Amino acid sequence: MEGKWKIDGKKWGYGLAIGAVLLGIVTWGIVRQQQKRDALLTPMETGGNASTVQETANTKVLVHVAGAVNNPGVYTLDGGSRVIDAVEAAGGLSPEADGDALNLAAVVEDAAKITIPKVNAGGEDVASTAASGLVNINTADKTTLMTLSGIGEVLAQNIIDYRTKNGPFTNLEELKNVNRIGDKLFEQIKDGITL
Template structure:
């Protein structure tokens, strides 16, 4: 008899608390889903078709239509890979591509001046503090201010938006504009 009473108490206890837990879980799940609402339209607009130009030591250089989610390695694969003469050390295969981007793959032994000329501009949207400090008139403080601005406000939409960064005025901007890019 005692075992039956203990058994019934056990069943009632777990039946009551397991339903309560399930109800709380469903409520939490519903609140989470309401906070983050994605539509198929949102996802479609984020992934768009873009055109990327790949030149130099690849088997099939040219302009290719890809998605905005692509990376340089994807474009190299579409171009059917590097030639035997390609110097892959100068290519960032992990870099995301953007519309109208030009990827140049140099040949081994190609003049470093020519390669440097291809990559002289510093990206406001991707450069780290160290790379930003290579710009004329930009030291540690200004470089950190640029990165902080980008982290708070998102990517720069125009080069002129750099004027919104603390410590960057017209004079500094004029000094920098030929050395910077958004990409």
């Protein structure tokens, strides 16, 4: 009886040893296969990202920088440049510039016009209202925007938030992209606004 248990014990031992070896081989195979797959995918992914970055760097954009900068004009910048890069290309902000009126970190798009407003002694944007009485939606502060019919404090803040996030408006119709400004309200105020 005792011999029978010893043989069964050896069989169990051999079985466990063989099972452990098989498990190790299978695990090694899976890990190796994953490493091969990763080695194949990584260069393609890296190459794709590098290519996209390279394409953006090779692209040029033309922007018009106006308002309170030292050298207003049209400048050629690298793709992916920011508003601050355009301002620096134009010689930097002039002393009377309201540097907080625009999002200087926004990405510059081709054919954009960036207008840096001036601040007068009273702290009000000089560029907010044109001589014709039109409200410049790119430079007007909240109080000036609220002079438009149908634009209250919330909508005025929505306009400021939109241009801070997306950069200056490139056309009047873009105002309809602002939260809670639809076709009806746009038609109501379009004759009182400008860029």
